[in-house]
Amino acid sequence: MASSTGDRSQAVRHGLRAKVLTLDGMNPRVRRVEYAVRGPIVQRALELEQELRQGTVSLPAPLPSQGVKKPFTEVIRANIGDAQAMGQRPITFLRQVLALCVNPDLLSSPNFPDDAKKRAERILQACGGHSLGAYSVSSGIQLIREDVARYIERRDGGIPADPNNVFLSTGASDAIVTVLKLLVAGEGHTRTGVLIPIPQYPLYSATLAELGAVQVDYYLDEERAWALDVAELHRALGQARDHCRPRALCVINPGNPTGQVQTRECIEAVIRFAFEERLFLLADEVYQDNVYAAGSQFHSFKKVLMEMGPPYAGQQELASFHSTSKGYMGECGFRGGYVEVVNMDAAVQQQMLKLMSVRLCPPVPGQALLDLVVSPPAPTDPSFAQFQAEKQAVLAELAAKAKLTEQVFNEAPGISCNPVQGAMYSFPRVQLPPRAVERAQELGLAPDMFFCLRLLEETGICVVPGSGFGQREGTYHFRMTILPPLEKLRLLLEKLSRFHAKFTLEYS
16 A cells, blocks of 8 residues: 555656546446447548548548548538538528527617517517526426417317426437436346337437436337337337336337338327336427328327327326427527426426426527427418418428438439438438448448448548447448438439449449
């Protein structure tokens, strides 16, 4: 002991003080967190952008052609659902009201319509000090929670929604993490297990790793357009009970990354399953405005649950999430969202509010934006016609992009793509030659990561490998957004298809 103390003292004298926080000594749960959407491939995309600006482009060590100049002039980031970064224009009315809220001096300007001014004044009256720069209560501005509740009632055909069960959040993600924190408990075989769809949005796997919960995978059926099969839920649950205590079931509808839209019959079956197996339901419904395929329709879990009646309606616990980041709005940077809880224990609901209070409140500009999304201009308002035209134009273009993506990929040998029924992504399956798989293994990479890295280096197209979302063993996919402008998307799809053909030939 004395020797060790002496060594430390000598180290201090020579200025060799060791770091308090090291990789070996940090929180091991954080080290296990992975988030593919902004993972290593995106870091490489950022490096390429920097190199393109400087006029020198080189490749990282494991890949060929180091130092060769690139045959592209820009990196196309199709890795993330960031609509405005891909060129989608903001909705005029939303930005007008936000501008007025941020700078109330503009309320006297003739350049803004009267209904936008009235909406801004209404929001500001509900803010502390009549300013968007003031904190709100932790659950969000009461007026906006009431507007959210009215929106839910309209959406669900008049089924009541209580604003006291609505909590505003920093995007949907923050609310999802909060609810998962409430659910996680136990050690060893009693640790909480959470059923999540595979493929999944990596927020779920990352959060469960950070919280020390058990990820319980249930696989969507790719052969049936990524359908959710209750028999698969039973399989996953039965296996999980050997090593954890499953307490929650997550459903993403419309799907991310898979783009499927669940039928009402499927939702009913899932609710019955959750009720019978005593599972808390998490319904991630942030893409509810993004439904394109003929015959597909969004059904909220809340509506279906209430219409199923007793015993489900009065007992099944549910948290459903929505966001301003997707839909036709694409306002990712404002971080607006909400969660509605149904049949939650009152004491637990108080604990959820306490947990939210630790972070003070969601961003107030995001709350204001959410208010405009859930209560847009009425038909009698001056801004209604322009608002409707802009909204429909965005959704119509997304529908065209969804159809184009499916069509082009399915014409390419070795690529297959299910219909993009909703959301804003495709999740195509790619065939990779055995030699490519072997080469990836030699480099210590997942085969689809190897494919996506080569794609990025040779074409400038940045997509995320399917291994970052989960997939059945022996299958390979990638996720890409359908957000680029239509003609740019067409070129991207064709370029990607040609690259796959070249890649296949190289490793055949």
